[in-house]
Amino acid sequence: MDLVLVNLIDGLVTGLLLFMLSAGLTLIFSMMGVLNFAHASFYMLGAYFAYQISLALGFWMGLIFAPIIVGVIGAGVERYGLRRVHQYGHVPELIFTFGLALLIEELVQFIWVRNQMPYQIPDVLNFTAFAISGNSIPAYKVFMIFISIAIFIGLLYVLTKTRVGMIIQAALSYPRTVEALGHNVPLIFMGVFGVGTALAGVAGVIAGPVLGTFPGMAFVLGSIVFVTIVIGGLGSLWGALVASLLIGWITTFAKSYNIRMEDILNGIGISTPENLSESMFRDIWAVTSPQIADILPYILMVLILIFRPYGLFGNRDA
Amino acid sequence: MNNPMRDDQITTDPSKPAQRMRAGSQRLAAFPWVIAGLALLVMPYVFTDNSAITIMNQMAITIIFALAYNMLLGQGGMLSFGHAVYAGVGGFACMHVMSNTDFFSMLPLPVLPIFGGLFGMGLAMIIGSFSTRSAGTVFAMISLGVGELIAACSVIIVAFFGGEEGVSGDRTYGLPFFGIEFLQQIEVYYLIAFWLMLSALLMYLFSRTPIGRMANAVRDNPERAEFLGYSSRWVRYYSFIFSGFFAGIAGGLFAINYEIVTEENLNTASSGVILLVTFLGGVGFFFGPIIGAIAFTLLQTVLSLQTDLWAFYAGVLFLATVMFFPGGLAGLLMMHVPAIRMGKASKLVVPYIITLIPALIGILGLSALVEMTFHARHSSVGDEEMTVFWTTFDSHDVLPWAIAIGVTVVAFGVMRMMLPTLRAAWAEANTSTKGGAA
Secondary structure, three states, rough: HHHHHHHHHHHHHHHHHHHHHHHHHHHHHHHHHOOOOHHHHHHHHHHHHHHHHHHOOHHHHHHHHHHHHHHHHHHHHHHHHHHHHHHOOOHHHHHHHHHHHHHHHHHHHHHHHHOEOOOOOOOHHEEEEEEEEOOOEEEOOOOHHHHHHHHHHHHHHHHHHOHHHHHHHHHHHOHHHHHHOOHHHHEEEEEEHHHHHHHHHHHHHHHHHHHOOOHHHHHHHHHHHHHHHHOOOOOHHHHHHHHHHHHHHHHHHHHEEEOOOOHHHHHHHOOOOOOOOOOOOOHHHOOOOOHHHHHHHHHHHHHHHOOOOOOOOOOOOO | OHHHHHHHHOOOOOOOOHHHHHHHHHHHHHHHHHHHHHHHHHHHHHHHOHHHHHHHHHHHHHHHHHHHHHHHHHHEEEEEEEHHHHHHHHHHHHHHHHHHHHHHOOHHHHHEEEEHHHHHHHHHHHHHHHHHHOOOHHHHHHHHHHHHHHHOOOOOOHHHHHHHHHHHHHHHHHHOEOOOOOOOOOHHOOOOOHEEEEEEHHHHHHHHOOOHHHHHHHHHOOOOOOOOOOOOHHHHHHHHHHHHHHHHHHHHHHHHHHHHHHHHHHOOHHHHHHHHHHHOOOOOOOOOHHHHHHHHHHHHHHHHOOOOOHHHHHHHHHHHHHHOOHHHHHHHHHHOOHHOOOOOHHHHHHHHHHHHHHHHHHHHHHHHHHHHHHHHHOOOOOOOEEOOOOOEOOOHHHHHHHHHHHHHHHHHHHHHHHHHHHHHHHHHHHHOOOOOOO
16 A cells, blocks of 8 residues: 555656647647647757756756747747748648757767766665555655646636636637737747746756766657647647556556566466467567656557547547 | 550651650660669679679669659658558568578578568568558658557567667578678679669559559549549558558668668668658659669768768758759759750850859858868867868967868859759750740
8 A cells, every 4th residue: 555655756857847738739739739749848948958057057047048048949949940831831830849859869969978967866865755564655756746737726826817817728729819909929939938838847846966967868758749649639738647647657666566468368368378488479478567667658658549539538539 | 665656646747846756755664674674784794893783783772762762751741651561571581591500491582581571571561550641740650659568668668679789690501592602792782773674663663553543643633633533541551561662672772781770770860861862863754763862872981981970961862852943863963854944055155154163162161161160169178180172281270270270261162153053054054936835
């Protein structure tokens, strides 16, 4: 039971981090109708900028300034890149963000070389918050949980309760009408893109010390983020939340319990072949759950797409 | 090729210019293929170097793969982020046929790629059955997810994918083909060249079939295609299957050429590269991917010898293409067709020379600056010598920086001054004097 609790907390941390990325991506998607392939690259930029700032000014300044810089860069990308490509249609837009992801990875390698950066957890948070029957939960994890939840609530508040949020929501659905009412819709789009990428930047700042700050970090998370929002349903913020938590928990539990495929197959009444080492399917029998933990989200996505193509909460069959 | 019957129905009057033009292009249609075939035959005698033949093999395989990819992206409007999977699986299948020596010794090597093609096709049939329901974003996401899934399987299903070291084999165990045992590179070159011609021709013919034509219609407007009585889903599905087949052939040729296939052949990076190649060449034309594959392979092999930053330049080039020339290199070339038709292309030569040479110098200056920045930032202490454009200097010195910046600024300045001349010449060359349509 205690192990379940520890796994629940670990999965929550992973899921909430994933949610921060997918929230920004969902926001951008519902606005422009294009998936920003470079979203995880902005997450990586967040981590690198925060590392560079933390060298001079400490972790907390990094937490404040790195997302702002990332957001400004994101807004610039929308203004000078994406808006230009928009006239050619959606596929070139998607290809543009894909190229951007490649270029950002190369740029990061250009500036910071290929090695992992020694980006550390701040000393203030480097202690054990509490322990559950011998399994210690570091304070940094608790901090990550709280900051993610705070950002989610803040985002929800701004979007649903304030005037700015109302204009944004209206601009998402009826851009022309909002424009006719005298609002600067291109500016709103640029702002939302900036905020979305800044959100990815925050995730990078707080994940960098735990998951490592290296040029491949965007690649590692990049495709999982897409899987998340596809499972949740494109354009649905609640769907993104549910899918992120689901993926966080599934991978965590699969990693900590060593379930063997052989046991499952025996359980459903298929007996192990006599000469397993000669069988063509020997690898399938030998598979264990920690081995496939990282690809479980993809399997889940394929299954969801076959049986419910618009995702768990999606209402548009894009 | 074009159905002459149908053309006759459009205009029956032979004096109509449209009819004459069509008849002319009918006769010309075989011309590029003959030229391409002859070029493929002669190439090894022009570039006799072993490394040149290696590059040409690589190029030919990339061309087949890029053409197969363009069947989806350019013709069907389906953006796939995981197409390397079909080529990779085709390659793995061929490797397993090769390692089954009893069977392989009865099989002439040139037919081996068919197995790759069939495996690629089989996989495409399975994946396509649910992924081609829609084009656009959802298709792109599924292709990415499936690609990741299969690439990740390579470390789990070791029996088929061989784990991290991949699967290797020996092509020479096959049944000798008219006494050729494919020991030498040049023999493999001709094998690949044969398959290149055959698959390019088949893919071209496919694009002229009703399904190939309908793929274009489905890409542009699925609803209207449905309204005409075609199921856009089935049209996409067929395109997907054929694309998987030819991707598998490319994978099989890869297996024959390198005698090893690894996880790298099916991961997302390879899928990204083929997207880059195809888009760079231009997705709007059949021959676009061919240009893209040639240009990219040259860029990759030549540039990577010169600089460690070649991927960076490739990325910049790719983004510039998406932003400024969405038609790719092929689109850029085809922009000149009206001017050539009107016989005014010669007017563009001088403006091009006086604009492009400064532009080229400016780009070289800029890349020198990039190299110098990289060197100045990352060189170990004391190692401050570097070589750019065959000149060796100290990257921490002021003089080289001043020269590089000066050259870049002046060159781009000259280019800007010349741009109005080019624009005027362009407008002039594309205006018909007779007032007829171009």
